[in-house]
Each structure stands twice: as structure tokens, then as C-alpha cells.
Amino acid sequence: MNNHALVADGNSMLETLPACPCCNHGEMSPFTSSNGYRIVRCTNCKLLFVNPRPSEEAIRRHFMEEYIDSENRVEEHFVAYRTHSLEREARIIRNTFPSGARLLDLGTASGAFLGYFTDRPEWRVEGVEPSRFAARAAQERYGVPVHEGFLADQEFEDEQFDVITSLDAFFFHPNPNKDLREIRRILKPNGIFAVEIPGLRFRLLKNTGLVSRIVYGEPARLNAGVHLFYYSRDTLGRMLGNHGFSEVSAHPEQSPMYGNKLLRLLNDAYYFTTATIYRATGGNLNLAPKEFILYRKEAP
Numbered sequence: 001m002n003n004h005a006l007v008a009d010g011n012s013m014l015e016t017l018p019a020c021p022c023c024n025h026g027e028m029s030p031f032t033s034s035n036g037y038r039i040v041r042c043t044n045c046k047l048l049f050v051n052p053r054p055s056e057e058a059i060r061r062h063f064m065e066e067y068i069d070s071e072n073r074v075e076e077h078f079v080a081y082r083t084h085s086l087e088r089e090a091r092i093i094r095n096t097f098p099s100g101a102r103l104l105d106l107g108t109a110s111g112a113f114l115g116y117f118t119d120r121p122e123w124r125v126e127g128v129e130p131s132r133f134a135a136r137a138a139q140e141r142y143g144v145p146v147h148e149g150f151l152a153d154q155e156f157e158d159e160q161f162d163v164i165t166s167l168d169a170f171f172f173h174p175n176p177n178k179d180l181r182e183i184r185r186i187l188k189p190n191g192i193f194a195v196e197i198p199g200l201r202f203r204l205l206k207n208t209g210l211v212s213r214i215v216y217g218e219p220a221r222l223n224a225g226v227h228l229f230y231y232s233r234d235t236l237g238r239m240l241g242n243h244g245f246s247e248v249s250a251h252p253e254q255s256p257m258y259g260n261k262l263l264r265l266l267n268d269a270y271y272f273t274t275a276t277i278y279r280a281t282g283g284n285l286n287l288a289p290k291e292f293i294l295y296r297k298e299a300p
Helices: 056-065 071-079 079-094 130-143 176-186 199-208 207-214 232-242 261-280
Strands: 026-033 035-041 048-050 104-105 124-129 146-148 161-167 189-196 244-251 290-297
Touching: 079 161, 079 189, 079 244, 079 290, 124 130, 130 146, 161 176, 176 189, 176 232, 189 199, 189 232, 189 244, 199 207, 232 244, 232 290, 244 261
Parallel strands: 104 124, 104 161, 124 146, 161 189
Antiparallel strands: 026 035, 035 048, 189 290, 244 290
């Protein structure tokens, strides 16, 4: 079992969502279970999410005190394994704003993503990170502001940022609609919200059903309870559309580079193949491990 998972123990306080957070539809069908939590699918928009789930207070406590708890975890999981992806995503953002911009990264973890901007004076960057350990380490390493806590804890001024990023983190947010309202408020007109999410089809093939039973001995390995939502490009786009965002571009992305040299070579080969197919089909045929999607704040 993942040591950083919130495993249901029968004694934890749970909360039940009465309707889909994406389309507000009230009917949900069982999909699977993971870590003792039930994952349901909205029968209308098809969003997958954990329901019932840990309380927001339990989620806050987990991310502030437990999820990132050592320098080794920071270095491996949020730097070494992610280097190629973070570098590519930083390049996409810089190309979107060739004259520079003000950027806020949500769930900044190690701060490594911000490090790709610190030698460029035309960029002003800062982060928000719930883990006290990670926030302080990132600020010390890269010399940029990293605010401890969650977005809702900050008091940013209206229309303050040109771009806000959430890299492999938005599915942690227990109240995405509340956070999207805040993101829209603090983004400048025509500002960009850039989100990296796991590729849903890839993840379900790899971590549910027969493959999961063979590899893990359980019907699903989806880290439910920590991961609260399982977005696709369609469901995420629909949710952001509800808040006045429209998609600008979408890019395939790679799995973290775990393992020995052979596994890394296979990882590269799989990414190259699926990225080629993704780009050729405009993302309609998507088996990529992750997606990096840019949305623009539209005029009200």
C-alpha cells in the first residue's frame, strides 16, 4: 500500500457529495473501489470521483503534515522523476508568454518547476504549497516566495497573475469549483490556467481491472482518498467551462521516470509513441500517461 495514501479505516469522518461537482447531476453509478473508498461515475457527464470521501479537514491535515515528509521524497518524487516533464511544461509556458509574465504555481512541492524561470528576469514566479516541509525547502532552494497552505488561505489581490499552473495536483483539490472561482478572480484578463492531469484512459488500463488484479492483487490501485477526482480532458474542460475558461491547447506528457535504465528507456519509447499518436489525432486517440492543458480566462 502507498505509504502516503489516506486509507479508509471505518473510523474516519467521511463526507458525501449529493451531486456531481462538474454538472450538478444527482445520479451516480458505482465504478470501483480503492483504499477502502468507493469511486463513482456521474451518469450524465461521466466524471469519476471518490464518494463518500475524507472530510476537507482530514485532507488538509494530510497534505500539510504527512504527504511530503522528507528530503528524500522531495528529491526523488518531485525532482528526479519529474525533470523532463517539468522542463517541457515550463518551455510551453515561456513560449506562451515570450515577453515574460507573473506566474503562480499551485501545489509547488519541490519548487523544481519554478526553478526553470528563476534565471529569467522577465518572469516573476511564486508558489503555494500545503506541506510546511516542502514549502520551506522550495523557498530556500530557489529563492522565490512559496506560501504555506492552500489557495483558499491566501489573500491575493484581484487580477494579479498572468498564468497559474497546477501540475499533477488539481485532482487533490476537494472543492475544485471554489478554487476555480478563486483562480479566475486572481487571473488577469485573458490569463492562462495550465493544468497537468493523468491520462485517464492510460491510468484506468494500468491501474484497474485485470492488470491491477495481476500486478497488485486488487481490483484497482487508484490512491483514492488522496486522489479525489479522475478527470478526463472532457470532464475537466466542462468544469472549467462552467467558470468561464476555454481550452487553448493540449499536450501529451510522460510518466515519472522511475526504475532502472531499461524501464526508463521503455518509458521514453512509450511516451514517444503515444505522444505522436496524440498529436496526429488532436488528442482524440489518447493513451498518453499525462496531459498538459492550457485554458484561457474569457471575458465575462
